[in-house]
Amino acid sequence: MTVLTADAIRSTVDSIAAVQTPDGAIPWFPGGELDPWDHVEAAMALDVGGRHAEARAAYRWLHTQRRDGGWWPAKYRDGAPVCDFGETHHSAYLAVGLWHHFLATDDEGFLVELWPSVREAADFVVRHQESSGVVPWAVHPVTGADRVALLTGSASTYQGLRCASAIAEHLGRSQPDWELAAADLQQAIREKPDLFADKGRYSMDWYYPVLGGAVRGPAARARLAERWDEFVVPGFGVRCVADRPWVTGAETCELALALHANGDPDAAARVVADMQHLRHDDGSYWTGLVFDEGVRWPVERTTWTAAAVVLAVDALDGEHPRSTIFSGEPTPLRETA
Numbered sequence: 289m290t291v292l293t294a295d296a297i298r299s300t301v302d303s304i305a306a307v308q309t310p311d312g313a314i315p316w317f318p319g320g321e322l323d324p325w326d327h328v329e330a331a332m333a334l335d336v337g338g339r340h341a342e343a344r345a346a347y348r349w350l351h352t353q354r355r356d357g358g359w360w361p362a363k364y365r366d367g368a369p370v371c372d373f374g375e376t377h378h379s380a381y382l383a384v385g386l387w388h389h390f391l392a393t394d395d396e397g398f399l400v401e402l403w404p405s406v407r408e409a410a411d412f413v414v415r416h417q418e419s420s421g422v423v424p425w426a427v428h429p430v431t432g433a434d435r436v437a438l439l440t441g442s443a444s445t446y447q448g449l450r451c452a453s454a455i456a457e458h459l460g461r462s463q464p465d466w467e468l469a470a471a472d473l474q475q476a477i478r479e480k481p482d483l484f485a486d487k488g489r490y491s492m493d494w495y496y497p498v499l500g501g502a503v504r505g506p507a508a509r510a511r512l513a514e515r516w517d518e519f520v521v522p523g524f525g526v527r528c529v530a531d532r533p534w535v536t537g538a539e540t541c542e543l544a545l546a547l548h549a550n551g552d553p554d555a556a557a558r559v560v561a562d563m564q565h566l567r568h569d570d571g572s573y574w575t576g577l578v579f580d581e582g583v584r585w586p587v588e589r590t591t592w593t594a595a596a597v598v599l600a601v602d603a604l605d606g607e608h609p610r611s612t613i614f615s616g617e618p619t620p621l622r623e624t625a
Contacts, residue, residue, distance in 0.1 A: 291560045292601050299571030300598055301337025304330050304591045308342055312349030313367060316590045322364040324350060324378040325444070326592035328385035333595035335392040335610065336602045343389055344398060350382060351405045358408030359427065373428040376416060377441035379409035380448025387451040387618060390458070391610040399455055407463075410452040413445060414469045421476030422483045439477065439484040440492040443500035446473050447614075450501065454618035477502040489530050491519045491539050499546040499614060508550045512543075519543075524579045525563035534585065536576035537566045541596035548603045549615035560600050566593070573597055 292300075308314045314330040315322040331346035353360055359374030383406050390399050399406075417423050422437035423445050449470035456463040476483055477497050487493045494515050497503040503511060518530045525540035527533075540563040544556035566574040572589040602611050 290601075291557050291604060292564075292597075296571065297598055297601055298337060300573070300594050301333055301339060301571075303568075303570055303572035303589075304333055304594050304598075305337075305339055305342050307591050308334075308346065309367065311367065312342075312345030312347075313364070314346055314591055315364075316592060317588050319366075320588070320590075321370070323362060324353075324360040325375070325381045326590075326595075328381045329595040329599070330591040332385050332388045332613070333598035335389050336598050340389075340393050340395075343392075347382075347386060347389065347398075347402055351402055354405050354408065355429075357429075358405070358410070358412030362426070373426050374412070375426050375441065376413050376423050377425070377444040377448065379412045380445040380452070382406060382409050383448045383452035383455055384444075384613065387454055388610050388613045390455070391613065392608070396458070399459060403455070403459060403461070406452055406455055407461075410449060410463065410466050413449065414465055417469050417472065420480065420483055421472035421474075422480070423473060437476075437484050438487065439481070440487065440490070440496040442473060442477055442484065443496040443502055445500075446470055446477065446502045447500040449473065450618045451613075474502045478507075491526050491528060491530070491543070494519060495543045495546045498550055499542055501549070501614070501617075504550055508546075509552075512547065512550070520559065521562075521579060523562055524565070524577065525559060528576065533580040534576055534578050535563070537563050537573050537593040538575070538590075538596040541593075541600035544600040545596075545603055545614045548600075553604060556600070557604055560597070560604070563597075 307318055313322055314327050331343045334343040359379050361369030361371050362373060362375045363371045386402055386406060413423055416427055416433050423442055424433040425436055425438040425441050426434045449466050453463060453466045498508040519527045521535055525535035526543050528536040528539050540559050544560045547556040568589055573593040574584045575586055575588055575590050575593050578585050603614060
């Protein structure tokens with residue numbers, strides 16, 4: 289199902305590559321900040337566009353930046369960290385990107401090269417998981433884990449643990465503790481909503497349990513239908529926040545990925561088509577639009593927005609194994625004890 293032409297996608301991928309720095313880092317925009325999660329998302333888009341050398345450089349940059357214990361500072365600017373704590377879903381997402389890279393390239397050697405980072409990052413997540421199944425959103429090396437769990441981050445962490453387990457299985461280094469941790473986290477996401485901070489105003493908390501794979505099938509359809517009219521603005525895209533007239537490109541395309549993963553490609557294609565008003569002439573994408581005023585805000589074109597577009601269109605086209613990164617089942621879950 290084609291929403292954008294191959295040439296259009298190529299120009300969007302090129303707009304991401306143009307922002308990448310010589311050491312492999314991919315900031316939000318030239319001179320802007322970088323966070324490890326969005327860096328991985330941008331690297332995944334590079335692989336979709338066939339820029340595998342640039343994607344490898346992005347992952348190697350993360351490999352060299354890893355702190356002891358398997359975490360990364362949550363924010364960088366001008367190549368240097370500007371905070372001293374790690375977010376658990378940042379650590380987990382490396383495995384999603386690397387599994388996607390393997391599906392895109394069949395490069396097992398690169399999985400072996402980056403395995404130490406995958407292992408330490410997944411262990412970091414599992415080490416801080418609570419007995420309830422939730423994973424604290426952040427960990428400070430001195431004061432320890434923040435006690436708050438976030439649903440969006442946890443849903444992304446769930447996908448990361450699944451992909452880390454897939455990498456481990458493929459390399460013959462099975463990690464049953466990761467699979468059990470993923471099962472416990474999935475149960476918390478599905479059955480224990482009160483354990484997570486109330487961020488219900490944000491669309492990500494609405495669709496991310498579906499996008500990350502923790503909720504699928506009829507339960508996912510019911511979840512997405514329940515708040516559809518709150519978040520989806522026909523002709524514009526998806527609100528970032530339910531009570532604000534502001535649509536954002538990344539949230540729109542992530543919803544499309546969730547819809548596609550749960551078997552509704554037509555709705556997915558419609559919402560991706562709706563957000564094309566954010567496209568710039570060079571193929572990059574504005575972050576969002578205040579639609580009641582017709583004002584772009586913030587006034588920036590972000591690599592992570594462009595990456596979300598590329599990944600959504602790739603999923604809809606469905607012409608490559610990498611296209612299933614959000615809809616496939618990386619590895620069967622073991623039953624919890």
